[in-house]
Structures are given as C-alpha cells and as structure tokens.
Amino acid sequence: MLRSFSCCTWLLVRVDQVYAEFRLIRVTGMLPELGLTAWDGKAGFRVTTQTIDAQRALVGTYYLSCGICVLGTSQPQMLPHGDCIIQAAAHVARYGEQPGDKHLMSLVFVMSRIEKVRLALSSKGSLHEWPRIQREFDELSAMPGLPPWLQTTLLYRYVISSATKFWLC
C-alpha cells in the first residue's frame, strides 16, 4: 500500500513542487559532488577554491592524457583541450613561482596542436592545416630558454614534418 502510494506521488506530482525541503537537500547534496563546496568539519560547508597546485595538476593531467592517448597509443583523447585547461595554465603562468611555469601555456599550445595533427592524420581533409601547424612548432622551438620537458615535447615536430612528407608524397 505504501509502495503504491509513493509511486503515485512520484509519478503524478513533481517531487520538487511538493517538497521544497527535499529540493533544498538535493541541491546542497549535489554541491560537494560537483566540487563547489566541501565539508570542512566543524566549520561546515565552505566554497572550494582551486589552488595553484590543483591547477598545475590539471595541466599535468591534460599533458599526460595527450601524451599517453595521442602520442603513445591510438586511443581517443580522454581529456580534450578546452577553456578550463587554458585558464589553469594561464593562472599558473601568471602566479606560479617555478622557473618553468611561464612555459606551461606553450606546453598546452603544443599539446593542442598535437591533438590537431592526430585528427589530421585520421582525415585527409585537414592536410591544408599541416604547414601552418609545422610553422607554429618551429616558431615555438626557436624561443630562448625553453625548459627540458618542453624541448622533449617539441621533438614531435619532427614526427609531424615526416608525416607531412609521407602524406604529401
């Protein structure tokens, strides 16, 4: 009896119209899962802020995702290039105190171009973009004071150039 009654209630009337409190509980329960708030013991819920280490880790996750999926294997890219990656890299480049922080934007740029090259490899229609991508890589590699990890990443421009020659032949 109770079960049928509750089923009718759920089917006929939207629960958030009936139970305002339930809606409030549901929303507040979603906030920690979305990462907007966090339970902080006696202080209760508080709004989370992305620290510079968290943003640095986000850029690192993107770097690893692109490196492992796009370059290492033929798996699809798990964490695609997006605004949040650019914003995180820009924030670290602006406020970071490490010597290589200012090059994180370049790293994100290189990896996004590698993503594009990967897409171009799978479709010949994007071949016209390759000379521009190669030129951008060359300009970036000519920058003075590049850290070693970015120099290693730029080695992939040779892969791009050889792939271009292969496809154009």
Place this chain on the structure above:
Amino acid sequence: MSRLCPFVIIADTTTAEALLQHHPFILCAILVITTAYEVPEQNAFDAAFRELLAKTVIIEGKRSLDYLQGLLIYLSWHQTSFRHENAQVFQLLHMAIGKSGPGVR
C-alpha cells in the same frame, strides 16, 4: 624531479618524514618509481601504492590533491614500473582525469 615534471612541485627542503606525514600517497608514488633497479622492493611498493589507491579513492571515496599528484607522478614514470600482468595505465589515467575536477583541493 620537478624540473622534468613541472606539474607536481615538491620543495627541496621537504623531507621524507614530512611527505609521509602530509602526503603519503606522493611518497608512495616516488618510492615506486625510484626503485626501478630493485625489482622486489619496487613490486612491494607498487602493491602498496595500488592498495592505498583502492582503499582511499575507491572504497573510502576520498578526493584530495595528494592522490591526484601521486597518480601524476606514477603515470609520468609508469615505464619504470610497467608490468604486463597488471598494466592499468588507462584506468589510472581515467582516475586522474576524474580527480582533476573542480573539487580537488
């Protein structure tokens, strides 16, 4: 190490004791990748790393920057501890991506 992997910064003055106290997962990941030439020790550390990961992240559902940074270190040098029988690079990478959301502190 931070010079080659600029995504996890550990100060030069940080001791192993401080890491064990505040960032045990990072210390465990460092121990796994730095014992590449001592296979039995590396296997033991690798098992401890995976057990700690499963216990805290999967069973207890904790979200912390410590786990994400440890995963990044482990995945950045995964070739040093790669074994065919328990290779989980993509699973761990998925886990790192899931943990790199806005809730990480």
